[in-house]
Amino acid sequence: MTAFFIMVGLCILAGMSSTIRVVIADDEPAYRNAIQRTLTLMPECQILGICKDGQEALDIALADPPDVLLTDINMPRMDGIELMRRVLKKEKDIQVVVLTINEEDEVVFEAFRAGALGYLLKTSTPQEVIDAIRRAHRGEAKITPRIATKVIEDFRRVKDDDETDDTELYVLSDRETEILELIAKGMRNKEIANHLSIAEKTVKNHVSNILKALQVNSRTEAAMKAVRAKLVPGN
Secondary structure: HHHHHHHHHHHHHHHOOOOOOEEEEOOOOOHHHHHHHHOOOOEEEEEEEEOOHHHHHOOOOOEEEEOEEOOOOOOOOOOOHHHHHHHHOOOOOOEEEEEOOOOOOOHHHHHHHOOEEEEEEEOOHHHHHHHHHHHHHHOOOOOHHHHHHHHHHHHHHHHHHOOOOOOOHHHHHHHHHHHHHHHHHOHHHHHHHHOOOOOOHHHHHHHHHHHHOOOOOOOOHHHHHHHHOOOOOOO
């Protein structure tokens, strides 16, 4: 019986052995400390940097790309929106989770257009923050219910206002369309490469072409635009 419980324990640890590399960007010292304490509850978390502004986070993220970037919106030197744009232009596999007090409609929508995968308010519990980071690492979104309502309402409004069929506006190859559909399902480049039995570098090249064709800056925006334009099936 003892051996059984040891085996179960080892299986649990093995399931959590995948390290999640995180960079934190927030200009409030007290909140930075609170997030650092929260992440000590994640055995698989490796903090690469705790930054006081967007510029510092950008420098660290480009020098040693994290799996997840956890960022505030309003920060000195460089805000979270510009940070996302710049970092995702160079490192498209980084998943971004916004953690902020700002829930203004335009800021929320701009964050998703810039490439945010998750959007939480600072009133979120430590467990919600941890869950958001783990979900982001898997390519899944975590959004505060109030923010999710805003996004859905905006998506419906744009869909209702757009009466034209714009599926002909984008010229993608069959392979690019296939990869775009996998992006929309939340798969990362390495997973796509394994799924299609092609080189990861080839996937990255296709992703770059897709972003150019759709005229977007991030994988998240590409997925949203693809569903809206009926290039891939919606969920």
